Amino acid sequence: MSNFLPESKFFDKLLTQLLGESVLVLGHRRPDGDCVGSQVAFTRALLGLGIDARAVNQDSAPRILKKFIGNTPFLQPNEIEDSEALIITVDCADHARVGEELMNRFPSVLLNIDHHVSNTHYAKNNFVFADASATAEILAKFFLDLEYKLDRTTAEALYLGICTDTGQFCYSGTNASVFEVCRNLCQAGANPSKIAHELYEREKPGRIQLLQKFLASFRMEFEDRVCIGSLQEKFYLETATSPEDAEDFVDYARSLEGVEIGGLIEERNGKLKGSFRAKDKRYRVDLLAKEFSGGGHACAAGYNLDTTIENFYPCLVETIGRHLKTVDGKGF
Amino acid sequence: MSNFLPESKFFDKLLTQLLGESVLVLGHRRPDGDCVGSQVAFTRALLGLGIDARAVNQDSAPRILKKFIGNTPFLQPNEIEDSEALIITVDCADHARVGEELMNRFPSVLLNIDHHVSNTHYAKNNFVFADASATAEILAKFFLDLEYKLDRTTAEALYLGICTDTGQFCYSGTNASVFEVCRNLCQAGANPSKIAHELYEREKPGRIQLLQKFLASFRMEFEDRVCIGSLQEKFYLETATSPEDAEDFVDYARSLEGVEIGGLIEERNGKLKGSFRAKDKRYRVDLLAKEFSGGGHACAAGYNLDTTIENFYPCLVETIGRHLKTVDGKGF
Secondary structure: OOOOOOOHHHHHHHHHOOOOOEEEEEOOOOOOHHHHHHHHHHHHHHHHOOOEEEEEOOOOOOHHHHHHHOOOOEEOHHHOOOOOOEEEEEOOOOHHHHOHHHHHHOOOOOEEEEOOOOOOOOOOEEEEOOOOOOHHHHHHHHHHHOOOOOOHHHHHHHHHHHHHHOOOOOOOOOOHHHHHHHHHHHHOOOOHHHHHHHHHOOEOHHHHHHHHHHHHOOEEEOOOOEEEEEEOHHHHHHHOOOHHHHOOOHHHHHOEOOOOEEEEEEEEOOEEEEEEEEOOHHHOHHHHHHOOOOEEOOOEEEEEEOOOHHHHHHHHHHHHHHHHHHHHOOOO | OOOOOOOHHHHHHHHHOOOOOEEEEEOOOOOOHHHHHHHHHHHHHHHHOOOEEEEEOOOOOOHHHHHHHOOOOEEOHHHOOOOOOEEEEEOOOOHHHHOHHHHHHOOOOOEEEEOOOOOOOOOOEEEEOOOOOOHHHHHHHHHHHOOOOOOHHHHHHHHHHHHHHOOOOOOOOOOHHHHHHHHHHHHOOOOHHHHHHHHHOOEOHHHHHHHHHHHHOOEEEOOOOEEEEEEOHHHHHHHOOOHHHHOOOHHHHHOEOOOOEEEEEEEEOOEEEEEEEEOOHHHOHHHHHHOOOOEEOOOEEEEEEOOOHHHHHHHHHHHHHHHHHHHHOOOO
């Protein structure tokens, strides 16, 4: 029996109180691998305990992630009725991340499980572990500690969350304990190469063309310590792709030698969405994103604005410059 | 104490016989992460046992991998004298892989440790585990079973080998036991995010431009089941890069949905180097590479020819077609 988290017993106690209740497991809008994986795994674990549970997300899962849902009830808001359901959120740093509709319909959150350092502890019970590599890592540790039976789909959903939110075991949360969890998930039926195949070997040709255009857009700033790539709305039309296809492109901007902060700015329906990735935690891109009313992690954050790439770019560079100066005195 | 490999005791016995001898640990030409990692780790382990050992490679380690060598004696042939040294090879499927000069100077191999299915068992003692994800995995398992003291550089070299040869934990050899090894390596001081930073976050801008050109070169064959990308010699000049910068580009060709075999052909000094990657073992690209006097693994193989991209392309497609037909009857 594993003993990953001292909170496991309390977690178990909390779940036993859910017997006989109807539970909705919510995730954040535009769900990523950790969100879908955590929603799927938690919902299945609850069902396995005999608790009536369904996953609900404002947006449907991206094409690549749909296979990980299996036969889990994974619904959109119009498929559920308002009810006395108890609400659990996973991977949501604040309540608004579930989307306006779901937040308004379900204003009270019983349980909030997350690994974002910026989590606002908005629920009655908050399990926020900012040093976890993924929300799925937290869930896996609870489930393993409590010896819940994990079927293959649950194990794969948890592995999905860890694999994607560690950037394939690259980010700083990747440690001995993460590998120990993955060993257990493999033993429970998760197949890393099958999962990797689903995630990384099903590229659309258009995505490769979109990547070409993105790489060609790179602009270097602050003596090559910052690299910004941009995606114009027309690129999606030209390559028959959609914004979800560009999900991890920002990593290319960060990957250049000497670059401390990589950025992506993209136009979507006349609005602008931005992402930051830092190589080192001290660059705190969550604070940078906050300058534009966004948020996230120290090394990965995002924001949304009502502007265009052209209008925004000078402001973006100016703000990054000020931020760099506060971090290491070498901005402007 | 771990118990990964029943052969560990015999391995230990063999190494104790090396006390007082001079040992050279050879790897293959154009060394990759698994080769450099295995050479470094094995040399350090031998030194730790009080055995006089040096790593020797015909080619120097690529820029990105140099940091993993640390203070390990990692030499080129002109830095060693002919002697009565005992020879160990790592990650070499056949003796010729060490390069002509080293093969001629050291015709007798005492110990051959490798994970290539095509290994020819050319040494006096052959530890060939074709189901291992990396040669470094085999070494790590021996070292852990035998409780050899692993310093941080050794642990990181072993992790390097596993991380690169599993394609960041994506290929089919990635299983519970690999994660168990990685957990141990982290506990011995390997830092996954630091290693990932060295490997994936030190991109040269020219490499990004080279990638753009490579992506633009994609040609789809056999109803999009094969994707071939090519790199003309001039591309390297135009982007101030060298062939080692294109090391993993072939993965992009394989990554497309529906593609079973991805290929890369590149011109180097008027000659041609080719690589194949398959999504599934049954596509046996080692046999395909063998058609051009090359070799490798079922999912990753390569070859060298004295021709040009333009002259070779029709022959390449024809050969792949014949091969596909033998595999699944759907070539031509």
